[in-house]
Amino acid sequence: ELKVEQNPLFxxxxxxxxxxxxxxxSTTSDRLYWYRQDPGKSLESLFVLLSNGAVKQxxxxxxxxxxxxxxxxxxxxxxxxxxSATYFCAVGETSGSRLxxxxxxxxxxxx
Amino acid sequence: DTEVTQTPKHLVMGMTNKKSLKCExxxxxxxxxxxxxxxxxxxxxxxxxSYEKLSINESVPSRFSPECPNSxxxxxxxxxxxxxxxxxxxxxxxxxxxxxxxxxxxGPGTRLLVx
Numbered sequence: 129e130l131k132v133e134q135n136p137l138f139x140x141x142x143x144x145x146x147x148x149x150x151x152x153x154s155t156t157s158d159r160l161y162w163y164r165q166d167p168g169k170s171l172e173s174l175f176v177l178l179s180n181g182a183v184k185q186x187x188x189x190x191x192x193x194x195x196x197x198x199x200x201x202x203x204x205x206x207x208x209x210x211x212s213a214t215y216f217c218a219v220g221e222t223s224g225s226r227l228x229x230x231x232x233x234x235x236x237x238x239x
Numbered sequence: 240d241t242e243v244t245q246t247p248k249h250l251v252m253g254m255t256n257k258k259s260l261k262c263e264x265x266x267x268x269x270x271x272x273x274x275x276x277x278x279x280x281x282x283x284x285x286x287x288x289s290y291e292k293l294s295i296n297e298s299v300p301s302r303f304s305p306e307c308p309n310s311x312x313x314x315x316x317x318x319x320x321x322x323x324x325x326x327x328x329x330x331x332x333x334x335x336x337x338x339x340x341x342x343x344x345x346g347p348g349t350r351l352l353v354x
Binding site: 161169171172 | 272335343347348
């Protein structure tokens, strides 16, 4: 059974600081997704990482994937308040359509 | 256009009611999904339809009955629900290319309260 662990689960940071969210998973997969969810809202797709060494960047967020270590990271650079949300990583079966989500990281960026 | 729409946005129902949730996408996606999400928890997969056929049922109680009338529409029929079924119900869709799957795009959800 595929297990996905995110840490930290809660992150409070100051504006302007950098931080990294980690996503570990238990079995082979080469498809990893990061989603953002604002309170009471749906999930917004941020990044899809499809191969070992993949790196994607959008604004202050950068995601990477190491399939050998079964690890993805979401790095936040110079955080701003608008980044406050819950971030989920999700790992896919090697074949098939099932996604397994991590527990989510609730990020609060304080002025 | 990466939009998935869901109706209604909010639903309150009694334990003896029958209601339906609707989901629609016009992206040409051939895989559609129902998820249930409790507060401060990740989404839990309920059902997957692939090319209008049910491909995954995650042992969901029969009081939830999915239906895929065509490639753009997905319904979730609700009957005799319990208060613990109160949650945000999310619909998602994706391409369903052979050998794998693509990014799932989520709708805004239906917030369901069962009294």
